[in-house]
Amino acid sequence: MHAGLGPLLREWRLARRLTQQVLADRAEISTRHLSFLETGRSQASREMVLVLGNALELPLRERNMLLGAAGFAPVYREHALEDAAMGHVRRALERLLAQQEPYPAVVMDRCWNVLRMNRGAVRLFVRLCGGAPDPEIYGNLVVALYHPEGLRQVIVDWPQLAALLAERLHREAAAEPDSGGMRALRDRVLSFPGVPETMRQASFEGTPPVT
Secondary structure (H helix, E strand, O other), rough: OOOOOHHHHHHHHHHHHOOHHHHHHHHHHHHHHHHHHOOOOOOOHHHHHHHHHHOOOOOHHHHHHHHHHHOOOOOOOOOOOOOHHHHHHHHHHHHHEEEEEEEOEEEOOOOOOEEEOOOHHHHHHHHHHHOOOHHHHHHHHHHHHOOOOHHHHHHOHHHHHHHHHHHHHHHHHHHHHOOOOHHHHHHOOOOOOOHHHHHOOOOOOOOOOOO
């Protein structure tokens, strides 16, 4: 749990691998001001929190969390895809999926959970599984790719694909400090039987250190 805005702001900055100078330039403030915000010596206004959230390119959910840490009410509303208010979004997604026929297409959320798929995707999974896909495995594409009874069985170069995807999972988990969902997903799939131990450690090769 974060004690105010400062620690969370710094955690996000480091997760984005930004120096104080770069973030300050993006937010059009001085590095001194940013440093004071991170240490708690200065208090951020609501407008400043929104500016920093934009400069960090945070998802709207995380911008709300940043506001909450600073003592402000959230400004971005969140709706489940099935909510009545999301009817226009559902219709747009259904049109996009239909336009991809007969090729497979899937709609996922930020944690790779399958929300929608077109008939092409259903046919593909049925063919690969030799029957109806197990929703416990195929309800999440990352789980489906790593599970010993999932797509791993039919992907010839699975070790290479799994290694590349593992790096992406590490990056997505690290890029969202408060995202327990991504961290839990990463830890779950990388602990499946047959997943090499080396994939459980992020390499982030070639990325410069940030202070």
